[in-house]
Amino acid sequence: MTDDAARTHRQGPATLRGLALPKTTTDQRLLDNRGPADWVHADPWRVLRIQAEFVEGFGLLAEIPQAVSVFGSARTKPGTAEYDLAVDIGARLHEAGYAVITGGGPGIMEAANKGADEAGGLSVGLGIELPFEQRLNDHIDIGLEFRYFFVRKTMFVKYSQAFIVLPGGFGTLDELFEAVTLVQTRKITRFPIVLVGTAFWGGLLDWIKDVMLTSGKIAEADLDLLHLTDDPDEAVRHVVEAHQKEAARRLAEEEAAVEATAEGAGTGG
Incomplete structure (x- = not known):
């Protein structure tokens, strides 16, 4: 056996050499109950916590209607x-x-949940653990x-068929550009993204252009990924019409696929 081979250790899919070589085996670490409990906070165990968040989210949201x-x-x-505008949009949706x-959370989030809730609709809240206190608002059916x-973002994208974005801060910008990037790069099926508030968003769109x-x-066509309006009725109508066009296209x-298959069968006969 060569020196290099002697200094190589396989740990599942990982290959470890040199300073990364472990001093104990996985089984030893599993079965040894001595020492500190810091291992429960290590990254491999975080993967299980992350997995649990995905499983919980997928399970709870799997059967919600179009959102x-x-x-x-x-x-x-x-x-x-x-705030009142967001309440109106929630009800119209x-x-x-x-x-x-x-x-x-509070603010625009609470307002949109309130609008849907008071109109008799299904209201969902996907909260996030923050250093400061921010509980889920009182207008949520599923929280x-x-x-x-990143787990939370996945839930937004997976279970939403459109985004409507009102004035906000860094978190709102993060959510907005996450959606735009995924649509632009075709990582997800294209869905409508509506910005509400021309005075607030107009400068950003001017800078983009x-x-x-x-x-x-960016390309000229990328400008069409964002629709700007002040009208709550137009915001919701844009979403509805975009989905109607997509349904018609599909x-x-x-x-066309059925027709082509039939023609192929006829030619083969």
Whole structure:
């Protein structure tokens, strides 16, 4: 056996050499009950916690109806125009046949959940563990608290058929550009993304057009990924119409595939 082979240790799918060589085997560490309990906080055990969050989320949300996520600032106060706008949008989404998903917290999230809840719709809140106290709001039918942002983001994308984004801060921007990136790169099926608030979002869209587009960082067609409006009715209507167009496109593709199969069978006969 060569020196290199003698200094190589296989640990499942991992290959360890040199300073990374373990001093004990996996079985020894498993069966030895001595020493500190720090191992329960190590990254391999975090994987199980992450897995558990995915399983819990998938299990709880698997049967919710078609849904739209509404994003916006947690700092928006009740009684403000933006708060009332989110309440209106939540109610209109229910009337259009959608469940409403939010981050589950206060502000815009609470308002959208409230609108759906008071209109008789299904209201979902996907909360996140934060250093400061932020409980799920009182207008949620299904609520989940996540430890990991990326697990929570997966739930938003997996169970939403559209995003409606009201004015917000860094968290709102993160959620917005996560969605835009996934749609632009075709990692997910294209779905509508609506920005509500021309005064708030207009400058950002101008910068995207004047700087990103003109410098060749995005394509002209990428501008169509975002729809800007101040009208709650238009926001919801844009979502509905986009889904109707997508349904019609898929039906046309299916009919074309059936026709092509029939023609092929006829030619073969």
